[in-house]
Amino acid sequence: xxxxxxxxxxxxxxxxxxxxxxxxxxxxxxxxxxxxxxxxxxxxxxxxxxxxxxxxxxxxxxxxxxxxxxxxxxxxxxxxxxxxxxxxxxxxxxxxxxxxxxxxxxxxxxxxxxxxxxxxxxxxxxxxxxxxxxxxxxxxxxxxxxxxxxxxxxxxxxxxxxxxxxxxxxxxxxxxxxxxxxxxxxxxxxxxxxxxxxxxxxxxxxxxxxxxxxxxxxxxxxxxxxxxxxxxxxxxxxxxxxxxxxxxxxxxxxxxxxxxxxxxxxxxxxxxxxxxxxxxxxxxxxxxxxxxxxxxxxxxxxxxxxxx
Amino acid sequence: xxxxxxxxxxxxxxxxxxxxxxxxxxxxxxxxxxxxxxxxxxxxxxxxxxxxxxxxxxxxxxxxxxxxxxxxxxxxxxxxxxxxxxxxxxxxxxxxxxxxxxxxxxxxxxxxxxxxxxxxxxxxxxxxxxxxxxxxxxxxxxxxxxxxxxxxxxxxxxxxxxxxxxxxxxxxxxxxxxxxxxxxxxxxxxxxxxxxxxxxxxxxxxxxxxxxxxxxxxxxxxxxxxxxxxxxxxxxxxxxxxxxxxxxxxxxxxxxxxxxxxxxxxxxxxxxxxxxxxxxxxxxxxxxxxxxxxxxxxxxxxxxxxxxxxxxxxxxxxxxxxxxxxxxxxxxxxxxxxxxxxxxxxxxxxxxxxxxxxxxxxxxxxxxxxxxxxxx
Numbered sequence: 001x002x003x004x005x006x007x008x009x010x011x012x013x014x015x016x017x018x019x020x021x022x023x024x025x026x027x028x029x030x031x032x033x034x035x036x037x038x039x040x041x042x043x044x045x046x047x048x049x050x051x052x053x054x055x056x057x058x059x060x061x062x063x064x065x066x067x068x069x070x071x072x073x074x075x076x077x078x079x080x081x082x083x084x085x086x087x088x089x090x091x092x093x094x095x096x097x098x099x100x101x102x103x104x105x106x107x108x109x110x111x112x113x114x115x116x117x118x119x120x121x122x123x124x125x126x127x128x129x130x131x132x133x134x135x136x137x138x139x140x141x142x143x144x145x146x147x148x149x150x151x152x153x154x155x156x157x158x159x160x161x162x163x164x165x166x167x168x169x170x171x172x173x174x175x176x177x178x179x180x181x182x183x184x185x186x187x188x189x190x191x192x193x194x195x196x197x198x199x200x201x202x203x204x205x206x207x208x209x210x211x212x213x214x215x216x217x218x219x220x221x222x223x224x225x226x227x228x229x230x231x232x233x234x235x236x237x238x239x240x241x242x243x244x245x246x247x248x249x250x251x252x253x254x255x256x257x258x259x260x261x262x263x264x265x266x267x268x269x270x271x272x273x274x275x276x277x278x279x280x281x282x283x284x285x286x287x288x289x290x291x292x293x294x295x296x297x298x299x300x301x302x303x304x305x306x307x308x
Numbered sequence: 309x310x311x312x313x314x315x316x317x318x319x320x321x322x323x324x325x326x327x328x329x330x331x332x333x334x335x336x337x338x339x340x341x342x343x344x345x346x347x348x349x350x351x352x353x354x355x356x357x358x359x360x361x362x363x364x365x366x367x368x369x370x371x372x373x374x375x376x377x378x379x380x381x382x383x384x385x386x387x388x389x390x391x392x393x394x395x396x397x398x399x400x401x402x403x404x405x406x407x408x409x410x411x412x413x414x415x416x417x418x419x420x421x422x423x424x425x426x427x428x429x430x431x432x433x434x435x436x437x438x439x440x441x442x443x444x445x446x447x448x449x450x451x452x453x454x455x456x457x458x459x460x461x462x463x464x465x466x467x468x469x470x471x472x473x474x475x476x477x478x479x480x481x482x483x484x485x486x487x488x489x490x491x492x493x494x495x496x497x498x499x500x501x502x503x504x505x506x507x508x509x510x511x512x513x514x515x516x517x518x519x520x521x522x523x524x525x526x527x528x529x530x531x532x533x534x535x536x537x538x539x540x541x542x543x544x545x546x547x548x549x550x551x552x553x554x555x556x557x558x559x560x561x562x563x564x565x566x567x568x569x570x571x572x573x574x575x576x577x578x579x580x581x582x583x584x585x586x587x588x589x590x591x592x593x594x595x596x597x598x599x600x601x602x603x604x605x606x607x608x609x610x611x612x613x614x615x616x617x618x619x620x621x622x623x624x625x626x627x628x629x630x631x632x633x634x635x636x637x638x639x640x641x642x643x644x645x646x647x648x649x650x651x652x653x654x655x656x657x658x659x660x661x662x663x664x665x666x667x668x669x670x671x672x673x674x675x676x677x678x679x680x681x682x683x684x
Binding site for chain 1 (some may be wrong): 315318330525
């Protein structure tokens with residue numbers, strides 16, 4: 001695959017706010033029609049990275065292309081081909097649904113604007129509520145309106161910043177159904193999220209912490225690259241066991257999952273050696289595949305040691 | 309990066325809809341002029357001195373010189389200009405270059421010596437009656453004794469219970485000294501300053517505060533399209549306010565409208581734009597709506613106090629006058645009063661138009677320079 005075949009292909013992207021480096025030398029390649037999940041703790045630089053891609057922030061370093069356009073010099077052209085959905089609902093609460101869509105359509109100079117707005121309303125299922133003020137919509141509907149508004153100019157790339165924060169599970173599921181349909185039709189997505197179930201719905205993932213991209217690839221690749229060994233423990237007195245395990249050398253995470261305990265560490269031998277005395281008859285120990293969340297938390301802990 | 313009319317128009321339409329839905333702002337727009345009309349409908353008095361005065365001495369006799377020096381010594385009059393014809397005096401008064409003009413008629417000393425009590429003409433620009441009241445009283449006092457030292461020997465008989473000459477005072481433009489004639493037209497400028505600066509200041513910081521700016525910036529819309537699109541609806545508000553004041557001035561306060569109202573409306577555009585530019589510049593500096601309001605007041609207070617609206621401009625110390633000269637309201641007040649009360653035309657207004665234009669240019673440059681197309 002040659003460079004220009006990527007929807008996003010950037011290298012060395014850096015952003016500093018004063019002395020603080022918020023995004024540090026990040027490279028990212030996203031293929032057309034791909035759903036790329038962008039994960040990381042709060043304040044890790046996800047939003048900053050997205051804003052740089054759509055020209056809202058000026059990068060301090062980096063090069064590359066976005067939809068075949070130079071992402072540093074041609075941000076005005078990129079804006080016309082990209083839809084950006086902000087973390088916070090950022091449409092006009094004192095405009096109606098229809099007025100919001102119409103305003104955005106005008107700004108993008110959508111041809112046959114009225115028809116485009118009508119179609120968008122139909123797809124949203126909001127034809128009857130078109131006159132309702134956006135501020136009176138519930139969280140789920142606001143999010144659907146925001147997505148519809150981002151799509152009205154038929155962009156090639158959608159940048160979604162935590163699109164499902166504060167949305168109920170049913171609405172979230174519907175939302176992801178919609179995303180997959182659109183991706184199948186060729187639209188590229190870069191989505192930030194905190195939810196692990198959403199991460200596993202992405203084609204590929206990137207994990208960022210303290211401005212550094214720590215891992216990327218498919219879910220399986222990321223888990224493998226994490227190099228984590230995890231034991232699942234079930235049985236009696238788990239809280240007491242957890243207390244004993246914490247602080248042992250080689251034991252990096254002890255997390256309660258309902259009636260079981262996940263014990264993980266990167267050094268499989270050290271973990272086993274140190275935990276062995278505690279593997280008594282009362283509990284049942286099984287080695288399991290590490291989950292995404294275990295890997296991410298491990299990555300974050302390591303990152304904290306290295307960068308903060 | 310070319311200006312696109314469709315995108316600009318999109319912003320205009322959006323602003324109008326939002327304006328219609330924002331009842332509070334709409335109320336402010338109509339409420340502020342009414343409240344101010346009630347509050348400021350009374351006179352504000354003061355006792356300004358050192359008022360610029362023009363002298364037209366057709367008779368340059370020792371008597372005339374004595375009178376002129378006495379006027380100067382009274383500290384109410386500063387003899388700043390010398391005129392050589394009655395027409396010249398008229399222009400100086402119309403352009404507001406001087407507050408008073410004194411004409412010594414050609415046969416002043418001859419008539420005086422004959423005991424015929426010649427006339428001394430004092431013309432006062434009474435658009436702001438409080439500015440001329442004390443000075444006129446002072447000159448009246450003066451007439452009794454000013455020539456006592458010159459009238460010696462055989463002339464001593466001219467000294468007496470009545471002054472040796474008549475002082476004829478013409479209160480120009482506002483002969484009855486009705487302060488509403490001064491206050492009400494001035495209110496137009498004060499109100500525009502207050503609401504225009506605040507409304508635009510809020511309009512852009514609101515977008516930032518509600519997070520909609522982030523969305524707006526991610527679309528292909530250009531700064532010029534946003535700024536102009538936001539300005540246009542407020543120009544119409546400005547004209548609504550002007551109309552409101554003009555109607556009240558005519559119907560409630562019976563303020564004379566000597567000059568051309570269409571000319572006033574045309575010249576008001578530049579003043580409105582100047583204030584909108586201030587608001588836009590503030591909104592690029594203010595971080596939130598509260599700060600924008602505070603900054604609007606920061607601008608509004610000196611405008612109110614130093615423009616000559618509250619206190620006669622010429623009664624203020626030099627430093628205050630210098631600040632006042634930099635404010636667009638100062639010049640607009642002269643334009644409004646000039647057109648409505650003096651019947652001034654374009655030519656007489658010109659000296660006060662270019663300072664407003666310069667102010668507009670400077671503010672607009674700062675505003676556009678500071679408006680960020682990114683969130684950096």
